[in-house]
Amino acid sequence: MTTPFLHINGIRKTYGPVVASDHVELAISEGEFMTFLGPSGSGKSTTLYILAGFQDPTAGDIKLRGQSILSTPSHKRNIGMVFQRYTLFPHLSVGENVAFPLRVRRMGQSEIAEKVKRALALVRLDGFEDRMPAKMSGGQQQRVALARALVYDPPVLLMDEPLSALDKKLREEIQVEIRRIHQETGVTILYVTHDQEEALRLSDRIAIFNKGKIEQVGTGPELYANPATHFVADFIGDSAFLSGELAGVQGNRAALRFANGQKVVDIPLHGAGRQGQAADLMLRPERVELSAEAGAEGASLPVTVQDITFLGNCTAVAARTDWGDAMTVRLNFGHPLAGRLARGDRLHVRWSPEAAHAFVRG
Numbered sequence: 001m002t003t004p005f006l007h008i009n010g011i012r013k014t015y016g017p018v019v020a021s022d023h024v025e026l027a028i029s030e031g032e033f034m035t036f037l038g039p040s041g042s043g044k045s046t047t048l049y050i051l052a053g054f055q056d057p058t059a060g061d062i063k064l065r066g067q068s069i070l071s072t073p074s075h076k077r078n079i080g081m082v083f084q085r086y087t088l089f090p091h092l093s094v095g096e097n098v099a100f101p102l103r104v105r106r107m108g109q110s111e112i113a114e115k116v117k118r119a120l121a122l123v124r125l126d127g128f129e130d131r132m133p134a135k136m137s138g139g140q141q142q143r144v145a146l147a148r149a150l151v152y153d154p155p156v157l158l159m160d161e162p163l164s165a166l167d168k169k170l171r172e173e174i175q176v177e178i179r180r181i182h183q184e185t186g187v188t189i190l191y192v193t194h195d196q197e198e199a200l201r202l203s204d205r206i207a208i209f210n211k212g213k214i215e216q217v218g219t220g221p222e223l224y225a226n227p228a229t230h231f232v233a234d235f236i237g238d239s240a241f242l243s244g245e246l247a248g249v250q251g252n253r254a255a256l257r258f259a260n261g262q263k264v265v266d267i268p269l270h271g272a273g274r275q276g277q278a279a280d281l282m283l284r285p286e287r288v289e290l291s292a293e294a295g296a297e298g299a300s301l302p303v304t305v306q307d308i309t310f311l312g313n314c315t316a317v318a319a320r321t322d323w324g325d326a327m328t329v330r331l332n333f334g335h336p337l338a339g340r341l342a343r344g345d346r347l348h349v350r351w352s353p354e355a356a357h358a359f360v361r362g
């Protein structure tokens with residue numbers, strides 16, 4: 001096996017009784033854009049801070065090109081870092097902020113000027129050297145922070161929710177910039193977010209964190225097409241989950257029975273399960289339609305319309321099964337049912353049989 005570029009090797013971190021990172025194991029390739037995605041408190045930042053050297057792990061190791069970096073102090077790890085909130089020095093100009101890591105490294109004045117100019121050009125802030133941070137927008141300040149983190153060409157850049165303080169439009173603009181910078185510099189990026197759309201836009205691969213552990217690692221399409229667990233299936237994509245119980249299990253195929261007695265047979269079962277266990281049927285939104293007529297047996301359920309919301313290119317229809325499970329189905333603009341629905345209407349949710357997956361309740 002070849003040595004991974006960056007190896008997070010069984011990292012565990014506890015704070016008293018709280019297990020923040022629980023044997024996190026991950027190999028990252030040189031130049032890869034890896035995102036840690038998960039809900040608040042799932043251990044993403046803790047793992048990143050251990051990489052940065054701000055925290056020591058309780059157990060495990062971090063290896064860069066096969067060498068442990070745990071005993072190297074944070075400022076000597078040569079790892080760039082951009083945080084949630086702008087962390088510029090307010091009393092220093094943009095140029096001095098970006099120059100700071102080079103001054104610490106005792107670089108010569110002309111080389112500093114050259115590198116600062118190049119780093120500011122990279123984040124499209126050419127000519128902003130003399131501006132003070134307080135006179136810049138949030139997005140500009142975050143780009144200065146990015147220039148400062150990249151100015152000494154670190155092999156690894158860590159980013160902890162760097163866009164969470166910005167509004168949606170600005171966030172999307174800077175996401176495009178971050179992708180471009182990643183491609184231009186080839187720096188290996190580890191990026192923390194709880195926003196699945198951001199993760200999907202930016203990453204080569206995504207590690208899904210839950211309760212301190214990585215539940216699954218894969219590309220966006222891999223995670224969407226083959227979620228390993230209920231949690232991953234729920235976290236990536238807007239899926240409907242309809243509750244029932246396992247009516248029969250054969251290997252990794254199962255039959256699932258809903259509370260109204262209807263059955264869905266021969267569907268993939270993710271994770272171990274046995275007959276009688278509570279389980280959910282997962283339906284991805286693009287394989288689901290609403291119709292006035294029932295569909296094929298085992299691929300159709302009656303529902304009641306709860307709410308109708310026009311969203312421009314589509315209409316979101318919130319519906320409920322007879323046993324109270326909620327789901328939302330989107331009708332494309334111009335769909336024959338859009339504009340003709342009212343609360344309380346009885347309709348049928350229909351899906352293509354290959355779109356149904358069973359997940360045992362976690």
Ligand SMILES: Nc1ncnc2c1ncn2[C@@H]1O[C@H](COP(=O)(O)OP(=O)(O)OP(=O)(O)O)[C@@H](O)[C@H]1O
Pocket residue numbers: 015018019020021038039040041042043044045046047194209
């Ligand atoms: N210094 C600390 N002392 C005690 N507990 C901590 C400390 N730092 C983190 N924790 C706990 O460890 C767990 C993981 O926290 P962490 O910040 O890594 O999660 P996260 O996924 O990055 O969440 P967020 O997106 O909210 O930052 C949480 O339960 C948190 O409360």
